[in-house]
Amino acid sequence: MQSLKRKVDETQETDSEDDGLCYIDKSCDQVRTQIRNFLNSGSMKVTKFQKAIRCSSKAYTRFMGQNGLDKGSGSDVYYAAFKFFKRRELQGIKLPKKKVRPADEAMKNDISRIYLEGEEDLSVPVYDSCDEIRKKIGAYLRKPGVTQAGFLREIAKAYPEGKKIYTKVLNDFLGKGGATSGNTSSVFYGSYIFFEKLRISDKRPKSKHRVQMEREYPGEGIDTKQRHDRFWCMEGEQPYEDKFGKIHIEGRF
16 A cells, blocks of 8 residues: 655644643753754755744844853743744654764865964954854854854864863853953854954955954953953942943942
């Protein structure tokens, strides 16, 4: 007897009362990984996926840019994406696998011909805030065909001694917030070198943020060696950090 195969539409609803859709058993990070793997497989474009789970581009970008087991737990994207993949699982739809070979990813990001002054002794001036680098990392990791492991291999090349940067170090850096929070992390320095070389390779102009950072830190860049988190203030004064990492003192009235 010949069997018939029925194609199930990706957005087809199952019974809304199904227990499998009512209880979420995956963390925010696990759902983000599902999304990245699904999009990297080529099964659906990101805009179509956003439409399928009925979320805005802004909400999607905000959720995908976060990091942590519970970061994004209040987002509608979290619940909608979980249900999307759970429906597919209940319908027997398997996620197509499309592996990215390390050699292919490295070839796509071949920036070895580009030299930045100070590379040999890790003294390249950094003209990006930590928050700006976090944004760049989030955007880069959302690109099709990009893997976290491949990204870590690329940024580790900033260290001549063959340093290895682990996932935990990346997650720790991404989990911080603030212009100088994470400034001593190897992820911060390595990522700046990587993105700066990509910018030069692609012949893209400097961003407004980059230009202002050069004005704020002429010739030296932001400090990547020491963390400055203690400041002397007069009684009644309060220090605060701006988006470029500069400290200002304001009085309390």
